[in-house]
Amino acid sequence: MAKNKILVVDDDEAIRKSLQDALVSEGFDVITANDGEQGLASALDQNPSLILTDLEMPVMDGMEMLKKLRASGDWGKNVPVIILTNFDTSEKIMQGIVEHEPSFYLLVQ
Secondary structure, eight states: OOOOEEEEEOSOHHHHHHHHHHHHHTTOEEEEESSHHHHHHHHHHHOOSEEEEOSOOSSSOHHHHHHHHHTSOHHHHHSOEEEEESSOOOHHHHHHHHHHOOSEEEEOO
16 A cells, blocks of 8 residues: 655754654655745645645745645645644735635644
8 A cells, every 4th residue: 555645845954854754653755845836846746645834934935835736726726735833823824724725724832
């Protein structure tokens, strides 16, 4: 049976590595990207079963990545995405969450 593939998108290397190590130890295949642009390219190329993404990143932020992912076709519209962030929810973030429908939004403090 093929392992589920998870994409972790975060510009913080320590967080990215920590999530990768935890997921690999649970038996998942993990792909990583350090900004939204790389994350979007990896997602469209690899079609992971799940995407974990930060919001605040250089080049392309997580909400813009999610917006482009959702507009990319059937797979991108339906892939589960979990947003992980340590920022409080602003009106702009909440609007993006409603509009682009991540599977979950987790505020980690």
